[in-house]
Every structure is written in C-alpha cells, then in structure tokens.
Amino acid sequence: MGFVSQDWMFSSAILVLVLMLVMSVPPCSSTASKNTENNVKTTVYLSPKIELSPGFISNKIYYDVEFPKGHVALKSFQAELVDESGNSVPLQETYLHHWIVLRYRQPKNATNQTGIIIERNDGVCQGDTVDETFGRGAETRGTNPYIPDPYGLEIGNPSNIQEGYDEKWIINVLAIDTRGVEDRVGCYECRCDLYNHTSINAFTGEPLTPSYKGGLGCCPDNAQCRMKKGFWGPKNTLYLKYTIKWVNWDEFVIPVKIYLLDVTDHLKISYNYKSTGMSIKHTCKTEYQVKPCNKSHVGGCVDVKRASVPINTAGYIVYGVAHQHVGAIRSTLYGQDGRVICNSFPTYGTGMEAGNEKGFVVGMSACYPKPGSVKLFDGEILTAEALYNNSIEHTGVMGHFYILVAEKLPHHHV
Ligand SMILES: *[C@@H]1O[C@H](CO)[C@@H](O)[C@H](O)[C@H]1NC(C)=O
Ligand SMILES: *[C@@H]1O[C@H](CO)[C@@H](O)[C@H](O)[C@H]1NC(C)=O
Ligand SMILES: *[C@@H]1O[C@H](CO)[C@@H](O)[C@H](O)[C@H]1NC(C)=O
Ligand SMILES: *[C@@H]1O[C@H](CO)[C@@H](O)[C@H](O)[C@H]1NC(C)=O
C-alpha cells in the first residue's frame, strides 16, 4: 500500500494574507467573477485518537474521515498534531513525518474497504505513490496554503462520481514519538539501524537490502526507535486536528488541477506508432537518500536532484510549493525554456515552541503567481529540482513540487 507514504507542503501565512488582498482586487472589472471571501466556511475536525508511547511510531490509515459534505470548492486545508487538551504538540516531542489526504470512492452500503477506488491527483506520478490531494510534514504549521479566488478544488460533484459509489476521504498520519530516544535525528529520518524492523521494506513490501539506510521502509506502524536506557514516559494521546476552508460550489468558481512532481521520477518512454503513439511510464520512489559529500568538495556540500516530466494540460499556475525535509536548501520548478516558475525555500525553527522548533523545517515558502502570468502549454516539460545540504548524510528525504493549475482565467466567459 504505497499511499501510506507521502508527506507534505505549502506557505507563510502572512504572505498568503498579503497576496489574498492583492488578488482580491480584480485586474479588470470582470463580470464572471464574484467575491467568494464572505462565503468561506471553516470546519475543524479531529482524526481518530493517535496513541504513542516514547519512541514509538504511529503510521495508520483512517478511512471515511469527516469532510465537508456536498458539492463544494475547497479553499484551504491546514492540520497539526494536538494533545487531549487541544494544545499544539512540538516536533521535538512528536515528529509529524507526514499527513496525507486522499480521495476515494467506495461502493454504496459497503461494510469494509473491499472494492474502493483511490482517486489520484492529476499527476504526474502513477501507481499508488504520490497520489494525495493534500499532504505535508513537519513544515505544516508554517505553510498555510490558500487557493485564491475565484479558484477552488472541486469535490463532491455528483456527476463525477460513478453510479453506485460514494466519495470519501482517507487520512494517513505518520507520527514519531521521540521522547527519550538515543538519536532524535536518526529516528525522524527513519534510519533502519535504529528501528526494530529489519526484514521487509514496509513501504515497497520487498526485502530490505543493506544499501537501503532508511526511510518509509523502516518506519512501519508500531515500530520503536532505539531508546536511552531507563527512560520512561507516559503514553500520549494525540489527534490530527485539521481545518478546512470551503465555499459552496457555483458557476463562478474555477476548478484547479493538482500536479505533484517528484524529483525521484524516472520516465520510461515507449513509442507505438500504430496506436496512441507515445506512452510514458513514471516511477516515483517518493523518497531518496542523500549521500554525504567528500570533505574536499569545492563549492559547498550540495546534493541536487532533478526530474523532468511532461504535463498533460495547458493552464495557469495559481499556487506552487515544495515539500522537503531537514537539510533542505531550496526547491525550484522550471519551465521547458528554463524559466523559473517557482522557488520554494525552507524556514528553520529557532526555538522550542510548536511551530518554531530549532533544527526542524517549520515552513516552506509558496508561490502565488499573478493570475494568468505563469502559463503552461499542453505537453510542456517541467523540471523539479531539490537541493539538500549533504555535509551530513540524510535518509528518506523528499523532493516534491505541488502545483495547482487552472485551465482558464476568470475573464474567459463561458
Ligand atoms: C443501500 O441500502 C439502501 C437502504 O438499505 C438501499 O435502499 C439501497 O438500494 C442500497 N444501495 C445499493 C447500491 O445497494
Ligand atoms: C467485505 O464485505 C463484503 C460484503 O459487504 C464481503 O463479501 C467480504 O467478504 C468482506 N471482506 C472482508 C475482507 O471482510
Ligand atoms: C518493536 O518493539 C516493541 C517493543 O519493544 C514491540 O511492541 C513492537 O511490536 C515492535 N515492532 C515491530 C514492528 O517489530
Ligand atoms: C566521494 O569520493 C569517493 C572517492 O572518490 C567517491 O566514490 C564518492 O562517490 C564521493 N561521494 C560523493 C557524494 O560525491
């Protein structure tokens, strides 16, 4: 079940607010747009209980979680780990490796998960990796995305749901309790030698090889990271608290598509001139390893990983952000002509409090291009690039670029 994998992304709240103000001023008086801001509804939900003893991992899938009902347009999705009193839990106590939100269809009246269909995002990976609608990791609190008006992510459209099915939502949370552990960084980088899970790669289901040093494969549910001798702490009960902003769907909302590029994507292109012509197979590994650089290396210790993949729609980028782990320097998305479409930079915490934890990536900056200013053409090859500081080795890092693309602009009347 590869979709147990991802984490995720997004931006600085202040930037979002500033840009929302800028963007709510229409560039020209447009009859096809309407200010939806006043109609935005906010709903706050809690996931099922997440119970964690010191050093343990919780990596569970929650089916049929609460979500706004009906035909609506999502405007934002924010989440964080809270304790039973509703207080934010800092990352040095419980590391939020990732949460992901996935859309699926379930046969009506089903009593179990037999026959469900996962509804991937719009691309470009394939199979059951990097398929989420939303997702992020430790940087969640400092990355508060907002889909600017008049755009929205359409959900619950009855005409898009097959007869006999209901639309539902999965949340997967991977949380790592690092109270009393021997090596906190190693635990949240899921280093195999620190976990009591040794034979099967929990992510791919294949045997673990010595060359695989760490990552999702060594972070299954209920594994425990190596502890300091004699440490004792109580079992904590936590929740993923998630806040969704949304508006009722109407003709003025312009739907966005979600593209999620992974720097580990390897393309296999095959040609069949008799049928459809070219076919492209993506292999997205979700995560990778950053080898330590050689001390003698000139120009600094920077690991660069890139993937170039074609996008199968024309449109305009309305939002972009990367997801990276500790060690991140930046991520960049380039157009086919080499132009920079979006830079996303990490913010590192400097204190102890939730949202500003020293040594952690506590936010990723996002891009909100002026509507219409960043156009993609159908088939355009985009390049996602992730830079890590490899003065030390990192295991299980990610380089994902998440973009929202609108196929039309507000002034294109229907
Ligand atoms: C689901 O159950 C309801 C009530 O029991 C029934 O009316 C309906 O026909 C069922 N739907 C399907 C697809 O089986
Ligand atoms: C799931 O439910 C269906 C009927 O609703 C049943 O036939 C099937 O055996 C169940 N599968 C499991 C694994 O329980
Ligand atoms: C890891 O060890 C703990 C106890 O030390 C045990 O409860 C847990 O089941 C083990 N997990 C795995 C995946 O082996
Ligand atoms: C460091 O140098 C060794 C020996 O030249 C080489 O095998 C290794 O790949 C280098 N490591 C990196 C990260 O470049």
Ligand SMILES: *[C@@H]1O[C@H](CO)[C@@H](O)[C@H](O)[C@H]1NC(C)=O
């Ligand atoms: C990488 O990290 C090391 C250790 O923290 C630091 O000294 C170095 O300046 C960093 N390099 C870059 C390119 O950020």
